[in-house]
Amino acid sequence: MKKVIATLLAAVLAVTCLTACGNGGSKSSAIKIGGQGPLTGNAAIYGLACQRAAQIAVDEINEKAGKTVFELKYEDDQHDVSVAANAYNALTDWGMQIYLGCVTSGPCLVTAPMAANDNIFFLTPSGSTADIVKAGSNVYQMCFADPNQGSASAEYIKKKELGSKIAVIYQSDIDYSMGIYDTFISKAAELGLDVVSESSFVTDAVDFSVQIAAAKDAGADVLYLPIYYQEASLILAQCKNVDYAPVVFGVDGMDGILTLEGFDTSLAEDVMLLTPFSADASDEKTQNFVKKYNELYNETPNQFAADTYDCVYAIYQAVQEGKLDASMSASEMCDKLVEQFNTMTFDGITGTGMSWSEDGYVTKDPKGMIIKDGVYVGLD
Amino acid sequence: MKNSNNAPRSNFLSNISKTTRSNFITYGIIIVVYVIMQILVNAGAVSNLIRGQLIPICVFATMAVSLNLCVGILGELSLGHAGFMSVGAFTGAVAIACMESAIPSPILRLILGMLIGAVFAAIAGVIIGIPVLKLNGDYLAIVTLAFGEIIRSIFTNVYVGLDSAGLHFSILNRIKAAEDGKMIINGAIGLTGIKPIATFFMAALLLLVTLIIVFNLINSKTGRAVMALRDNQIAAQSIGISIPKFKLMAFVISAAIAGAAGTMFAENYSTMLATKFDFNTSILILVFVVLGGLGNIRGSIIAAAVLTLLPELLRSVKDYRMLAYAIILIVVMIFKNSPSIQAKMALMRSKKTARKKTKKASIGKEA
Structure with missing residues (x-):
């Protein structure tokens, strides 16, 4: 056992020294x-x-x-x-x-x-x-920064008058979604937007029927999704199943939905999103x-x-x-x-x-x- | 699972001195390695990558010792040890943040933080230990696994803020600290705004103190009672050893050590997420223990050090490093558990050392 330990320690030290020698490097x-x-x-x-x-x-x-x-x-x-x-x-x-x-x-x-x-x-x-x-x-x-996206979304919805009643579905266990959600809600209150339904889910969720039903029952005509595209794609599909067709508004996490494997892009028809980059831009x-x-x-x-x-x-x-x-x-x-x-x-x-x-x-x-x-x- | 600690009573005296000697060799190794590394760091001969690994190595070595106490000495498989680490990390870090203005010395703050982390982890250990230790084997493993996941979920939803009005605490409901304060635990964002105060010296000291506690526990009356429970529960019961008392004691001590290590770990980074302490981390610590040898404290420390360092040293092979890491792990496991290889190694050693080896190896030798 001692020999093994001695060898191991020697090996560790040798490797350490070797790594140390690689330090610095030439200009x-x-x-x-x-x-x-x-x-x-x-x-x-x-x-x-x-x-x-x-x-x-x-x-x-x-x-x-x-x-x-x-x-x-x-x-x-x-x-x-x-x-x-x-x-x-x-x-x-x-x-x-x-x-x-x-x-x-x-x-x-x-x-x-x-x-x-x-x-x-x-x-x-x-x-x-x-x-x-x-x-x-x-x-x-x-x-x-996430908060800026939230307030920019609220301003955009207000400016374009996309709808009067807003529902939000967000992911409560990632900071990305929570950061946007937080500022969206406070900005929406400031601008006098009517947020009628707020519901959340956590990572690995696949069934959004409860959240969608809550939004539908509240009569929301805008569905704000400050989430990533994987979940958004499921929500879009499930909205269609219950014949709920609000104006869907996403943020930059929604970018990528069109390239998602196996996703029917017709579901994303008329989805709006706020993103700084578009691969189809003509410049x-x-x-x-x-x-x-x-x-x-x-x-x-x-x-x-x-x-x-x-x-x-x-x-x-x-x-x-x-x-x-x-x-x-x-x-x-x-x-x-x-x-x-x-x-x-x-x-x-x-x-x-x-x-x-x-x-x-x-x-x-x-x-x-x-x-x-x-x-x-x-x-x- | 057999080591020198449970050798026959006949050579009790010589055994004690041998164990003590072995323990002091382990202390010696830690101190010598610490001194060498410290000298190398001061001389600037160590790369940043290695320097950054020193504290995590000490923390994971401490975790390995802690889990070895639970799995190797107590004989109960815990798959939720990262959960205790998490409890220690979050409570300790909150305590340290609260003490920031009251206690200027970072070392004192760190020590107090680790103690508080250890206490909370111990409380969690008692809560989970009382029902869980009535279970055995697979059932216990599954419940501890669930415990780790519960802890992860809880800390993903905890909000703690500190401002001039005091400490604010909430679960599930998002709160915000006032303008003059800051959030310490911010839900999914985890522990935020930590000013890292962990030092290599403190981390090495934590490992050393842990070793002193664990070695003395193993060689005490309590330790022997715990090992008797592990080896034959009915026989132990028949001579009046209380199962709940000793099992809980070992389990809670193990949890407390994990808590202190968790605080040290969190204080090494400027942020810490609850998801870091997930099932994978629990398994990683278990791998250290299994690779180092169940009940073999020194072995598990070495395994923890090597396996923490290995993935980083493999950075040069880029995308293949996870593959290389896994292959090395498999090869070492096979090598370590193969009776024929062990028999060959035993042959190379003197007869005296060979007798101390595992049962399998000695059978292999006789055959």
Whole structure:
């Protein structure tokens, strides 16, 4: 037994030392961008989308510049708070200079304070909980913070006069849905919208008949769904079964419903959603990105991918305007990037004229979309 | 399941000294590894990845010791140990957040937090232990599994806020702290706004204190009564050992240790989710125990350290790391449980050491 223990301990120490030796690394002429997200596990669809989009953007930039401007590395955090800290540490060991943050909110809440502590610039494509940017002055979001989506939805429903009685079905055990729900309700009260029914469900729910019946019985003519598309698809199908046809209004989590396998897209006809990105937009940038993504991965990019694509380009713009080069330390870069992000405006595929507040929140116009014949059509 | 602790009474004296020696070797290993790692960290010779793993390793080693007390020494299979960890994590973290202004010293706050976490986990242990320990084997495993899930569901729906008016608490109904305060537990978002105060020193100390408690418990009259219950319940009863008393005692101590480890774990990150302490985590801890050896405290610590570190060291193989991790796990399990391999290993050792090995190995040797 002793021998085994001795060997094991020796092995552990040896491996530790080996890993330690890999530390530092040589200085290259490229700026090292690190990102992390769930590349395996349940939420891998989001992490992979971001990784792929970031790679496309980095390759484009390098190709255009004719040299290696950026070097990209993605680490897997399995959408787990403790693995997220490990992934961040692995990235700093690699020598990361700019950090694309985590894809999902929970891990962002772990690594944002770490990045703030190390003074590494943090720009998450899709971590949408409002608390993330409170970690430090170097922490920014590319997506809307959840609360902003809630209030924007309420304003949109009010402005467009979509209906008089609103029912809400939300998911009570994820912060994404709860964050939007909270601000939607308070904004709705402020605007004088009549919310007649509020019901919730938890992860893995498949039967929504109770929630739908509650909405129907209350006579709601607008059904607000601040949830992800998997559940939304079930709700749409079950609404049809009971001949209930309200105006369905979703948020960015609804994006992806059209590409859901086995989903009858006719059910989503006339569904409205508030999302910053539409793969069918006609501008050159979007079309180019969607085409490339399609060629490489044989699927239509979702909003996570689009946000990440914009992240890389926004950083590129700041790098150019701030005259950053790869020889700078992460901390020096961070100070310069913060300066740039607080003042610059950026045109990307998830919005034009984007700007960031010093708090780290993004300002961009949410686009109202309506699904017609299986494609998004702008509402405005 | 057989180790030197339940050797025949005939060589009682020499046995005691041997056990004590073995225990001190374990303490020694922990201290030496701690000192080496601390020196390496101070010298900057350790990568961030490894440095970030030091506290989780100590926490999971503590969890492995705690579960080994329950599974290896008490002989009751618990599949809900992460539940106790969760209770400790959430209560301890709330306590630490509340004490922030009153007690400036983070070390003192952490110690008090761990004690409070341990107390609440112990209370949970009593509540679950009284009905559950009447059950045996599979039934007990299923009930503890359910317990872990219940704890997870509860903490997903708890809201605790702290502001100038005091502590606000609610289940299911969302509440908000006043402007001057903050939410500590925010439902599905979990523990938020923790300022991590866990240190490697405190985590190593927790492991050491746990070891001292567990080793002394095992070698005490109580410990022997607990092991007697494990080995033959009827025989133990016949000599007047109270089943509920000793079973509950071991179970609650195990729960309390898990609670303290949970607080340490939560204080290592700036946020913690109830879903982190799910069934998978319970199983992970059980894997440490099984791999390290039921009743083998030192083995389970080493297993916990290696298996916590392994997935991170495998990052270089990218997407294959989960696969590699699983394969290594399977190979080690087969290797460890194969009588022929064990017999060969036993042959390599002296006769004296070989006698201490598991029954299977010694049978293999004689054959």
